[in-house]
Amino acid sequence: MPRPACAPLLLLAAAVLAVAAASPANSNAASASDFIRKSCRETQYPSVCVQSLASYGGSPQPRSPRELARAALSVSADRAHAASAYVGRLCGGGASRGAGSRKKSGGAAGPVRDCLENLADSVGHLRDAAQEMGGAGMGRAGSPSFKWHLSNVQTWCSAALTDENTCLDGLSGGRGVDAGTRAAIRGKVVEVAQVTSNALALVNKVGPGY
Numbered sequence: 280m281p282r283p284a285c286a287p288l289l290l291l292a293a294a295v296l297a298v299a300a301a302s303p304a305n306s307n308a309a310s311a312s313d314f315i316r317k318s319c320r321e322t323q324y325p326s327v328c329v330q331s332l333a334s335y336g337g338s339p340q341p342r343s344p345r346e347l348a349r350a351a352l353s354v355s356a357d358r359a360h361a362a363s364a365y366v367g368r369l370c371g372g373g374a375s376r377g378a379g380s381r382k383k384s385g386g387a388a389g390p391v392r393d394c395l396e397n398l399a400d401s402v403g404h405l406r407d408a409a410q411e412m413g414g415a416g417m418g419r420a421g422s423p424s425f426k427w428h429l430s431n432v433q434t435w436c437s438a439a440l441t442d443e444n445t446c447l448d449g450l451s452g453g454r455g456v457d458a459g460t461r462a463a464i465r466g467k468v469v470e471v472a473q474v475t476s477n478a479l480a481l482v483n484k485v486g487p488g489y
Contacts, residue, residue, distance in 0.1 A: 312340075314341070314342060314347070315328075315329060315332050315333075315340075315341070315347065316329055318344070318347055318481060318484070319332070319477070321480060321484065322476070322477040322480040322481065323473070323476050323477065323480060324473045324474075324476065324477055327470075327473045327474060327477060328351075328474075328477040328481075331351070331354050331355075331358070331474050331477070332347070332350060332351060332354060334354065335350045335353070335354055344481065344484050344485045344486075345412065345420075345485050347481055348412055348432075348478065348481040348482045348484070348485050349409055349412040349413045351474075351477060351478035351481045351482075352405055352408045352409035352412055352432070352436065352478050352482070353409045354474060354478070355405050355436075355439070355471070355474045355475045355477075355478045356402055356405035356406045356409055358470065358471045358474050359398055359401045359402045359405055359439070359443070359471045359475070360402045362398055362467040362468055362470070362471045363395060363398035363399055363401075363402060365467050366391065366394060366395055366398065366464050366467065366468075367395060369460060369463060369464065370391045370395075370460065370464075389449075389455055390449040390450050390452065390455065390456055391450075391455075391456060391460075391464065393445075393446070393449045394446035394449060394450060394464060394468070397442040397443065397445050397446040397449075398442065398443070398446060398468070398471075400438075400439075400442045401438075401439040401440075401442040401443050401471070401475070402439075404435040404436070404438045404439035404442065405435070405436065405439045405475065405478075407431075407435050408431075408432045408435035408436045408439070408482075411428055411431050411432050411435070412428075412429075412432050412482070412485075414428065416428070417429070420485075420486065421486070429482070429485060429486075432482055433479070433482055433483065436475065436478055436479045436482055437479060439475050440472060440475045440476060440479060443468055443471055443472040443475060444472060446468050447465060447468055447469065447472065450464060450465055450468075
């Protein structure tokens with residue numbers, strides 16, 4: 280039986296409607312991506328910033344400096360936790376006693392044991408910072424309450440970055456750690472430190488009007 284002449288028109292209309300329905304979502308995603316790229320230009324490691332935030336699983340995508348800072352803190356906490364687990368596996372460290380807690384480092388050499396402890400502290404600081412940044416109790420931007428909470432976030436994030444750099448400093452001596460292991464650990468921790476540095480830069484951009 281011949282197909283009705285109106286069938287191609289119906290199919291075309293359906294396709295146009297589908298494209299029109301998808302366009303707002305695509306536009307919103309592009310707008311969010313542009314915001315992330317623009318914000319990341321003001322960090323020390325822009326390409327790392329964009330790449331790390333692209334992996335953020337939160338929904339919807341961040342659209343304000345505060346939302347972006349919280350996302351960056353969450354990503355940094357996850358990266359620090361993953362690095363801590365990697366170092367523990369690499370050096371035979373035991374399982375952690377809870378999220379953000381210090382690890383039992385078994386027979387790991389001194390610098391590695393110290394690094395595991397520093398990374399565990401870093402995870403705790405970053406998770407506290409992300410929770411504080413996302414809390415409903417921060418109050419209105421620019422208010423005394425908001426400034427106090429933001430100061431807490433900055434302090435925790437700075438402490439996390441210090442922990443990560445302390446780990447790197449301890450590894451520099453190489454006492455009791457072979458060169459291959461030291462290089463592998465340094466590579467992981469440097470990645471975390473860069474992400475944390477970017478998170479702190481984004482936190483510092485949060486202020487009145489956001």
